[in-house]
Amino acid sequence: MEKLKSTLPNMFLSLMITCSASGIILAGASLYTSGPIAISKAAALEKAIKDVTPEFDNNPLEDSYKGVTADGDSLLIYPATKDGLPVGVAVDSYTKNGFSGEIKIIVGFDTEGTLVNYSVLQHAETPGLGSKMELWFRTDKNKQSVIGRSLANGNLSVTKDGGDVDAITASTITSRAFLNAVNRAYSAYKGTDSTTGATIKKGDNDE
Amino acid sequence: MEYILIFIAAVFVNNIVLSQFLGICPFLGVSRKVETAGGMSAAVTFVLTIATIVTFIVQKYVLDAFGLGFMQTITFILIIASLVQMLEIILKKVSPALYQALGVYLPLITTNCCVLGVAIMVIQKDYNLLQAVVYAISTAIGFSLALTIFAGIREQLSVTHVPEGMKGTPIALITAGLLAMAFMGFSGIV
Amino acid sequence: MNNIKILLNGIIRENPIFVLLLGMCPTLGTTSSAINGMGMGLATTFVLTCTNMAISALKNLIPNAVRIPAYVVIIATFVTPLQMFIEAFLPSLYQSLGLFIPLIVVNCIVLGRAEAFAGKHGVVPSGFDGLGTGLGFTLALTLLGATRELLGSGKVFNLTFMPEEYGSLIFVLAPGAFIALGFLIAIINKVRKV
Numbered sequence: 001m002e003k004l005k006s007t008l009p010n011m012f013l014s015l016m017i018t019c020s021a022s023g024i025i026l027a028g029a030s031l032y033t034s035g036p037i038a039i040s041k042a043a044a045l046e047k048a049i050k051d052v053t054p055e056f057d058n059n060p061l062e063d064s065y066k067g068v069t070a071d072g073d074s075l076l077i078y079p080a081t082k083d084g085l086p087v088g089v090a091v092d093s094y095t096k097n098g099f100s101g102e103i104k105i106i107v108g109f110d111t112e113g114t115l116v117n118y119s120v121l122q123h124a125e126t127p128g129l130g131s132k133m134e135l136w137f138r139t140d141k142n143k144q145s146v147i148g149r150s151l152a153n154g155n156l157s158v159t160k161d162g163g164d165v166d167a168i169t170a171s172t173i174t175s176r177a178f179l180n181a182v183n184r185a186y187s188a189y190k191g192t193d194s195t196t197g198a199t200i201k202k203g204d205n206d207e
Numbered sequence: 208m209e210y211i212l213i214f215i216a217a218v219f220v221n222n223i224v225l226s227q228f229l230g231i232c233p234f235l236g237v238s239r240k241v242e243t244a245g246g247m248s249a250a251v252t253f254v255l256t257i258a259t260i261v262t263f264i265v266q267k268y269v270l271d272a273f274g275l276g277f278m279q280t281i282t283f284i285l286i287i288a289s290l291v292q293m294l295e296i297i298l299k300k301v302s303p304a305l306y307q308a309l310g311v312y313l314p315l316i317t318t319n320c321c322v323l324g325v326a327i328m329v330i331q332k333d334y335n336l337l338q339a340v341v342y343a344i345s346t347a348i349g350f351s352l353a354l355t356i357f358a359g360i361r362e363q364l365s366v367t368h369v370p371e372g373m374k375g376t377p378i379a380l381i382t383a384g385l386l387a388m389a390f391m392g393f394s395g396i397v
Numbered sequence: 398m399n400n401i402k403i404l405l406n407g408i409i410r411e412n413p414i415f416v417l418l419l420g421m422c423p424t425l426g427t428t429s430s431a432i433n434g435m436g437m438g439l440a441t442t443f444v445l446t447c448t449n450m451a452i453s454a455l456k457n458l459i460p461n462a463v464r465i466p467a468y469v470v471i472i473a474t475f476v477t478p479l480q481m482f483i484e485a486f487l488p489s490l491y492q493s494l495g496l497f498i499p500l501i502v503v504n505c506i507v508l509g510r511a512e513a514f515a516g517k518h519g520v521v522p523s524g525f526d527g528l529g530t531g532l533g534f535t536l537a538l539t540l541l542g543a544t545r546e547l548l549g550s551g552k553v554f555n556l557t558f559m560p561e562e563y564g565s566l567i568f569v570l571a572p573g574a575f576i577a578l579g580f581l582i583a584i585i586n587k588v589r590k591v
Contacts, residue, residue, distance in 0.1 A: 006462035014459050018467050022281060022474035029478035030277035036485035044488060100220070100394060126394070127429070128550070128566040226571045228426030232505060235421060277481070280499045281473035288466055317465075320422050320503040327499060372587045373579075376418060380579030387572040 049078050049090040052108030052117040056080035056087055067091070067188035075188040086111055092121075093185035097177040100124045103133075105178070107185040113152035118182065130174030137178065142166050146179075151186040155179075210341045217345035219393040223321050224353040225386060230321030234354055235379060237312070239365070244358035248351030250312040252344070254294065255322050258287050259343035262326040263336055283326050288317045321350060357386060400525040407529025413506045414537035415585045420506040423497045424538060425574040431553050434542025435535060436490045437497060440479060442531025444501050445510060447475045449527030453515040468511045469502070476501045506534060545569060545577050 004010045042061065049060050060078035067077045076092040088110040095103050101124040108116040120134045137146045143166045146156060156179045157163025160172060167175035221227055224234050230251070237247045262283050270276055295313050298306040316322060325346050329339040360382055369378050413419045423441070428434040451471050459467045480498045484491045491498070501507065510530055515523040543553045549569035551559040567573045 003457045004460045006460040010460045011463045015463050015467060015470075018455075018459075018470045022470050023278065025474050026277050026281065026477050029481050033478075033481040033485040037481070040485060040488045127569045228422050228571070228574070229500075231421035231425060232419075235418070277477060280477050280480070280502055281470060284469055284473055284502050285466065288469060318503045318505050318508060320500045323503050324496060324500055327496060331496075372583045377579040377583035377586070380575045380582065384572040384575030384579065387575055388567070391570065391572065 048106045048119045048121065049080070049108075051119055052106055053078075053080040053090045054082075054087045054108075054110055054116060056082050058082075060090060068191050069184045070187040070191065071184070073184070073188075075185065077189060080108075088116060089189050091185035091189055093181045093188070095177045095181040095184065097173070097180050098123065098125060099130050099171070099173045099177070100126070103174075103177055103181055105181050105185075107182055109151070109186065109189055112150065113186065113190065114148060114150045115146055115182070117147060125171070125174050130168065130171045132168050132171070133174060133178050136168045136175075137165075146182065151183070155183040155186075210338070213338060213341050214345040215396065217342055218349040218352060219390065220396065222349045222353055222390050223325070223346045224350055225383070225390045227324075229324040230319050230350055233312075233315060233319055234350075234357065234383070235376070237315075238354055238358040238361055238379075241355060241358045241362060244354045246308055247312045247315075248347075248354055250309040250316060251319065251321070251350055252347035253309070254287070254291060254313070254316045255325060255347045255350075256340065256343045257294075258290055258322050259326055259329055259339055260336070261290060262286055263329060263339050266330050279327070279330070280323075283323055287322050287326070291317050321346070353386070353390075357383060360386070400522060403522055403525045404529035404532075407526060407531070408533040408536060411530075412533040412537060413530055414534060414541075415582055417506075419509055420504045420534065422500065423504060424541065425571075425578065427494055427497050428538055428542035428545055428574060429549075429569050430493075430546045431539055431542040432555075433490075433493050434538035434540075436487075437494055438531070438535025438538040440483065440494070440498065441501055441504065441506070441534055442528065443479060444472065444475050445507055445531040445534075446524055446527035448472045448507060449510055449515040449523040450520050451475075452511045453518060453520050453523035456516050464516065465508075465512075468508060472507055472511070473502050506530060541574075541578055541581060544581065545573055548577070549573065 004014065046061065053060070058079075058081045060080050063081075064076055064078045066074045068074050075094075078090040078092070079086060080088050080090065088108060090106055090108045092104075092106055094105070097103075102122070103120070103125070104122040105118055105120050107118045110116055118137065123131065123133070125131050125133070136144055139145060143159065143164055146165060149156065155163075156165050158165050158167040158172060158175050158179065160167060161176070163179075165175070165179060217223070223229050224231065233247055233251070237243050265282060265286060266279065270279060270282065275282075291313055295306075298309065298313075325343055329342060332342075334342060361379060364378065364382065373381075407413075411417060414421075414424055420441075423437050427437040448468075448471055452468060455467075455471070476499060479501075480491075483494070483498060510527060514526045518526070545568045547553050547558060548565055549567070550564045551557060551561050565573075568577055
């Protein structure tokens with residue numbers, strides 16, 4: 001077949017056809033993958049919630065509500081219940097005080113306000129320094145670990161600021177930011193205790 | 208204040224070339240002389256700013272409005288390519304002097320990933336139009352800064368004695384590494 | 398035989414990174430670990446092979462004057478679905494590669510091979526050329542990723558080679574990418590001359 005000449009109708013037609021064909025292919029791919037993408041995102045969140053809360057048998061994603069922190073921000077809270085009784089919550093928290101950018105974590109508390117576990121969802125801290133937070137605050141060494149600590153008697157802070165948590169070596173800023181996110185999570189949880197029914201908005205999980 | 212923070216972050220802390228690795232090709236390709244580096248910087252600043260504004264508006268009022276988010280990449284790259292072409296034609300007619308200065312660099316910019324990268328990042332960061340413009344200009348300034356410093360160093364480097372195997376690209380890359388290390392000193396100031 | 402030659406040419410003699418120095422942005426940006434480098438390399442290989450074959454099949458239908466925009470549209474048509482598939486089925490890879498997946502569109506290797514090879518040759522050789530160049534790219538990225546991971550954290554593909562404390566963090570960070578690639582190219586230049 002001869003190569004098409006570069007005349008105006010030819011150029012116009014071939015570009016139009018290429019573009020519309022590509023549009024159709026993209027639309028098809030987007031339809032096909034949008035389901036799996038939503039499922040894998042929900043599965044990742046569900047796994048994170050499962051990791052940080054005591055065992056539960058409800059669907060925390062469906063029961064999630066917004067809680068207001070002491071500084072007036074609102075965070076998403078996933079309540080965990082077993083046999084209808086509340087066993088704890090997972091709080092989707094974040095802080096902007098990180099060394100570089102936002103740190104997003106999910107923190108789990110039991111009903112007494114004891115920190116069950118945490119998981120770092122997203123951060124941009126320096127690899128090898130601030131990025132150690134994923135392991136550091138769960139390692140049972142000196143006063144590193146925050147797991148099992150109760151926030152009911154006050155906020156957590158690093159030893160440098162008069163608290164009793166050891167900061168990550170050479171990453172005090174990241175450590176402060178991390179604890180800030182934890183404290184915010186707790187204040188959101190306690191600020192809207194489900195028994196008071198304060199600012200509960202059921203099914204508000206479209207974030 | 209917010210805009211100053213965006214500016215400092217984009218120029219120094221998250222420098223587009225030295226910490227985000229976008230626009231490396233022109234960074235290595237046209238950095239042999241300070242003069243050509245200046246021309247490339249001006250062309251990139253020009254295209255980057257205009258392209259970000261246009262892609263931002265198209266994203267908000269066309270793609271988002273009609274639920275065509277999956278067409279983002281293809282739309283943006285076509286917008287950038289046609290913008291570059293249009294700029295070339297307009298410059299040729301309106302300001303032959305400027306065309307003389309920037310002309311050769313313009314076609315190269317279509318495949319400069321920092322233009323597409325910034326257009327996508329602005330959408331991901333959920334900026335408003337003014338923030339987007341400030342971010343685009345700051346990024347371009349960061350690119351120009353890195354490129355000009357690097358070109359200055361390479362001019363000096365060309366008259367020094369470099370070991371045989373390291374001549375050309377290897378020593379340029381290592382120099383860029385040292386420059387990136389210097390820029391790391393800025394991290395944490397925002 | 399001929400096709401094998403085209404394949405090997407892309408991997409070794411005209412390796413896009415070490416010899417032609419094309420596509421530097423993903424090379425430096427995604428190689429903080431061997432597995433990320435390999436993921437990026439394979440994604441690019443897929444796009445390269447598909448676009449090369451598509452462009453060579455359609456080359457007679459595309460007038461010369463508009464070939465570049467048409468090529469870009471074809472490339473983007475393969476990149477965006479790939480991005481969606483990675484997001485759907487390999488979410489952790491999607492997170493670590495991030496912005497660099499849509500940026501395959503402006504990777505100069507892809508457009509370069511379309512212009513230099515696929516626009517002039519048949520479908521089968523073009524496919525082999527894409528595959529060869531892509532594998533050469535993957536090889537380079539994996540090698541660089543492995544080097545940086547080994548020097549930075551003592552591990553490659555999660556196999557520990559030396560204690561983490563001996564690693565030099567700088568190689569995982571931005572400056573290390575430039576420096577490690579500089580030395581790798583210097584070594585390869587030396588080897589090629591012998």
